Amino acid sequence: MSRHRLLLGRALVLVLLLAPLLAPSRANAAGQRIELRVLVVTDGSAPVEALRTVLSRTGVPTEVVDLREPSRRPIDATLLAPDPAVARFQGVVLPSQAPVGMVAAELTALHAFEQRFAVRQLDASVVATAAVGLAPVTDTSGYSGPFGGGVAQLSAEALAGDFAYARGPVPFTGDDPGSDGAGPWVEIARPLAGFRPLLTATAPGGRYTGALAGVLSTRGREELVLAFSYDDDSTQLQVLAPGLVGWLTRGVHLGFDRSYLAVHVDDVLLPNVRWVPGVHCTPGADCPPSVPAPPLIRMTADDVAFAVDWQRRTGFRLDLAFNGSGSVAAEAGSGTDPLTTALVAAKGEFGWINHTWSHLYLGCVRDTTTTPWSCARLPILGWTRYASSWTIQSEIDRNVGFARRHGLPIDPSELVTGEHGGLRALPQMPDDNPRLADALAASGVRTVAADSSVELDSRPVGAAVTVPRHPIDLDFDTATVTETIDQYNWVHTSRADGGDGECEADGGCQKPAAPGTGFADHIVPVEAHKVLGHMLTNDPRPHYVHQPQLSEDRTLYPLLDRAIGDYRSWFGEVRPLITPTMTQAGQELGRQQRWAQTVAAGRVQAWIEDGTVVVRAAGDATEVPLTLGPGGRGPDGTPFGVPYGTGRSGWAPVGTEQRFTAEVRGQA
Numbered sequence: 001m002s003r004h005r006l007l008l009g010r011a012l013v014l015v016l017l018l019a020p021l022l023a024p025s026r027a028n029a030a031g032q033r034i035e036l037r038v039l040v041v042t043d044g045s046a047p048v049e050a051l052r053t054v055l056s057r058t059g060v061p062t063e064v065v066d067l068r069e070p071s072r073r074p075i076d077a078t079l080l081a082p083d084p085a086v087a088r089f090q091g092v093v094l095p096s097q098a099p100v101g102m103v104a105a106e107l108t109a110l111h112a113f114e115q116r117f118a119v120r121q122l123d124a125s126v127v128a129t130a131a132v133g134l135a136p137v138t139d140t141s142g143y144s145g146p147f148g149g150g151v152a153q154l155s156a157e158a159l160a161g162d163f164a165y166a167r168g169p170v171p172f173t174g175d176d177p178g179s180d181g182a183g184p185w186v187e188i189a190r191p192l193a194g195f196r197p198l199l200t201a202t203a204p205g206g207r208y209t210g211a212l213a214g215v216l217s218t219r220g221r222e223e224l225v226l227a228f229s230y231d232d233d234s235t236q237l238q239v240l241a242p243g244l245v246g247w248l249t250r251g252v253h254l255g256f257d258r259s260y261l262a263v264h265v266d267d268v269l270l271p272n273v274r275w276v277p278g279v280h281c282t283p284g285a286d287c288p289p290s291v292p293a294p295p296l297i298r299m300t301a302d303d304v305a306f307a308v309d310w311q312r313r314t315g316f317r318l319d320l321a322f323n324g325s326g327s328v329a330a331e332a333g334s335g336t337d338p339l340t341t342a343l344v345a346a347k348g349e350f351g352w353i354n355h356t357w358s359h360l361y362l363g364c365v366r367d368t369t370t371t372p373w374s375c376a377r378l379p380i381l382g383w384t385r386y387a388s389s390w391t392i393q394s395e396i397d398r399n400v401g402f403a404r405r406h407g408l409p410i411d412p413s414e415l416v417t418g419e420h421g422g423l424r425a426l427p428q429m430p431d432d433n434p435r436l437a438d439a440l441a442a443s444g445v446r447t448v449a450a451d452s453s454v455e456l457d458s459r460p461v462g463a464a465v466t467v468p469r470h471p472i473d474l475d476f477d478t479a480t481v482t483e484t485i486d487q488y489n490w491v492h493t494s495r496a497d498g499g500d501g502e503c504e505a506d507g508g509c510q511k512p513a514a515p516g517t518g519f520a521d522h523i524v525p526v527e528a529h530k531v532l533g534h535m536l537t538n539d540p541r542p543h544y545v546h547q548p549q550l551s552e553d554r555t556l557y558p559l560l561d562r563a564i565g566d567y568r569s570w571f572g573e574v575r576p577l578i579t580p581t582m583t584q585a586g587q588e589l590g591r592q593q594r595w596a597q598t599v600a601a602g603r604v605q606a607w608i609e610d611g612t613v614v615v616r617a618a619g620d621a622t623e624v625p626l627t628l629g630p631g632g633r634g635p636d637g638t639p640f641g642v643p644y645g646t647g648r649s650g651w652a653p654v655g656t657e658q659r660f661t662a663e664v665r666g667q668a
């Protein structure tokens with residue numbers, strides 16, 4: 001054997017030894033076509049279903065194999081890569097590393113596919129074993145047990161890569177003060193050779209520190225394993241989700257996500273009636289005639305000064321939905337209204353939305369002789385009586401006139417009607433007011449608010465679209481902490497706990513919030529968690545409260561401080577909160593809904609080949625959501641979309657075919 005051959009032999013051995021380490025970074029080798037779609041293999045368990053939900057709300061197309069279906073497709077070369085140069089999936093999600101219901105031949109075929117195309121695999125929830133690169137938990141090493149309210153930490157490697165949008169702490173959903181629900185379970189274990197920790201934590205009591213998520217590299221494959229439980233409402237998943245999607249797809253995929261928060265404050269300039277604690281009733285609605293009505297609630301000039309100061313400190317803008325008639329009524333007494341003066345002086349500090357002149361209900365004409373009220377009907381004919389076109393237009397236009405007179409910077413094409421009136425809402429209004437669509441068009445309204453608890457999707461009303469808004473559960477008739485706790489407990493607890501018991505119907509009863517402390521230690525965390533749940537799930541729908549929440553005890557601020565503060569302690573400045581206007585929220589919701597239909601109908605094909613993303617749309621031009629790496633470029637060669645999180649993303653109009661330049665992560 002010549003010396004030359006010997007050296008070559010040594011080099012070959014070296015290459016073979018390094019191969020398992022090097023191969024995973026060799027993504028999308030030359031000439032390979034990787035289709036932009038994720039394979040989700042589900043057994044119906046909560047974690048894998050939660051990942052499926054994350055992919056779907058991000059806009060990532062998936063193909064689902066349900067292991068519970070007897071007639072399901074086999075996972076084989078026909079499914080994965082019918083053409084040896086084409087991968088039908090860019091990533092694979094499994095319930096665990098070897099789920100029950102997948103036969104050995106299927107795992108072998110899947111692993112060979114992943115190795116050949118450098119396709120990554122995400123295991124939704126695993127137990128620490130050598131098979132996932134973690135030492136099994138024993139009496140003396142590791143921790144296996146509950147972790148509710150615990151905080152894990154992203155590793156330096158994670159923060160330098162796909163999780164660079166995060167600050168590091170990953171909070172685990174705590175035991176909800178309102179329920180008896182069990183918190184998440186974790187395994188914290190010692191990493192074995194080939195396992196790179198992404199998430200570490202110290203067990204409760206400080207007994208052990210180890211890994212609970214990371215990447216196992218074996219034989220040219222990469223598998224990201226999560227050794228904890230969660231569902232789609234879990235904070236730990238919501239904080240990790242952008243990084244998990246980024247890792248799985250190497251930062252290049254259809255779809256994108258943002259963190260949105262807009263808060264509308266309704267009824268500004270009007271007074272609101274006040275809840276009566278102890279009697280549990282609202283004057284003018286359901287209080288017995290013997291109960292004297294307490295004073296009305298209305299913001300003061302001091303409340304405006306506080307709001308301005310809070311906004312400047314927080315860097316967050318509230319949107320005020322106002323009713324001009326409230327100002328006129330207040331001036332009628334003394335000739336001036338300090339609230340109007342203060343708001344007009346600070347007009348540039350807020351967003352402003354037309355909430356109609358006098359908050360008239362714009363649905364049917366109400367017959368209040370019955371409880372609950374019903375729609376008045378024409379005698380003999382029996383037709384429902386509705387607010388007229390003239391009434392609707394005058395309620396819109398008079399308030400636009402008020403804004404013009406005072407220089408309030410509104411967009412007159414945006415409207416919130418009183419009680420979302422005019423739109424269908426059961427039981428009384430199965431259909432929209434038939435005059436509504438034309439009246440909106442005549443007044444130039446293009447975006448009208450709806451209630452997300454009545455209808456979650458945006459829909460057209462004539463030429464306008466609805467923007468469903470999420471109610472924050474601080475009610476319009478409460479301004480003090482005492483009133484808020486009393487009203488909250490009445491609505492959310494069982495009869496045995498002193499509530500009205502309506503929550504018993506769907507098993508949604510909470511434990512009562514304690515008098516005095518219950519606002520801070522119960523209502524604020526429960527409601528902030530709900531708001532965060534929308535902020536962390538690509539949901540552009542605005543939230544809404546009412547002006548009493550800015551008055552007296554100013555109950556909105558602790559809740560927003562908690563939600564915004566938590567967000568900013570978990571996410572870095574590369575992933576800022578976005579506050580959409582109503583128009584922007586409506587556009588984004590419409591695009592998301594149309595994209596979901598496009599994906600379901602299979603009207604878009606996309607793949608990546610040699611660093612180029614090709615998107616093909618069947619039929620007419622389609623708006624396609626797309627995430628490329630930080631160096632991603634559009635068809636004209638300019639930087640694509642906007643930078644957000646760890647990549648560049650945005651909507652791309654695609655006619656027949658468009659080409660984009662991607663920057664694939666994890667490539668040598």
Ligand SMILES: [Zn+2]
Binds near residue numbers: 359
């Ligand atoms: Zn209102």
